[in-house]
Amino acid sequence: MNIEVSTANMKFLECFSSETRVRIIELLREQSRNIKGLSEALGIQPPIVTRHIQMLEEAGIIRSELVPATRGMQKLCILQLGEATLNFKRPEETHVPGCHRTVVPVGQYADYQVSPPCGLVSGAKRIGMCDDPRYFGDPERMNARMLWFARGYVEYRIPNYLVRGERPCMLEITTEICSDAPCSTSETPSDITFTVNGRELGTWTCPGEFASPHGKFTPHWWTKTQYGRLKTVRVDGSGTFIDGVRTSGMTIEGLDIRPGAELRLRIASLDTARHSGGVSLFGSGFGNYDQDIEVNLWYDHHNNAETGS
Structure with missing residues (x-):
């Protein structure tokens, strides 16, 4: 994925302004996790984790799936984006595969x-x-x-x-x-x-x-x-x-x-x-x-x- 560094892509760029969101990416790189698992690994409350997850989802970096759990369904968070290239130059100056x-x-x-x-x-x-x-x-x-x-x-x-x-x-x-x-x-x-x-x-x-x-x-x-x-x-x-x-x-x-x-x-x-x-x-x-x-x-x-x- 190629991302132009501009105000139009602030939702994506802002994802990396938070240490917590970067830590979530690191955890999901190891394995997919539910909200509870992320909360325990990060040491923060589930509602706060959920807000960070929503931001990462809107940017297309992760996705969530509802999967069967011991009791009912659970939301599983999955790292979706494999890599991204930040383009600082104008598109006509940047080589895009x-x-x-x-x-x-x-x-x-x-x-x-x-x-x-x-x-x-x-x-x-x-x-x-x-x-x-x-x-x-x-x-x-x-x-x-x-x-x-x-x-x-x-x-x-x-x-x-x-x-x-x-x-x-x-x-x-x-x-x-x-x-x-x-x-x-x-x-x-x-x-x-x-x-x-x-x-x-x-x-x-x-x-x-x-x-x-x-x-x-x-x-x-x-x-x-x-x-x-x-x-x-x-x-x-x-x-x-x-x-x-x-x-x-x-x-x-x-x-x-x-x-x-x-x-x-x-x-x-x-x-x-x-x-x-x-x-x-x-x-x-x-x-x-x-x-x-x-x-x-x-x-x-x-x-x-x-x-x-």
């Missing part, structure tokens, strides 16, 4: 290997029979708005629109996801692993599946898993991060992204996973976020002299 954006529906995977329990649903019905992996190859899978599997993977081929003179500098992948479990308990954790071009980026451990409350965009006829967590995987020149937390040393250069060569994104529940709770993927029209898998490939411009071509 370009970006190729691609949106991929969850049913448009190019390869798969899944084990039951598994299945797919469109916005109106189940696709094929539940727990039968053969239907992952059915042409109607293209209409899927949600899918789940216990073990295995789905792999997407992401178009790469880089041209000569464009050098990748950051890759961001955002999707709504949780454990597989239409028939299991909400306490089932799952290690979900992301790879691109065969390089492992990192693993996120989902605490479980979320069967209630009803997903904001989930059709009313669907009574199983309702929503997931919105996760962002970012790869840049310094490493790989999931929601701002470093998961590996894999850099954008290590992904070997070249003009014209598609990206292979794999989302998997590995046989070797410590927590094997499976995967549920949500697309537009399902879950709490009305979106499909979003892929942003940021790039810098470079000339022929830099490449020796």
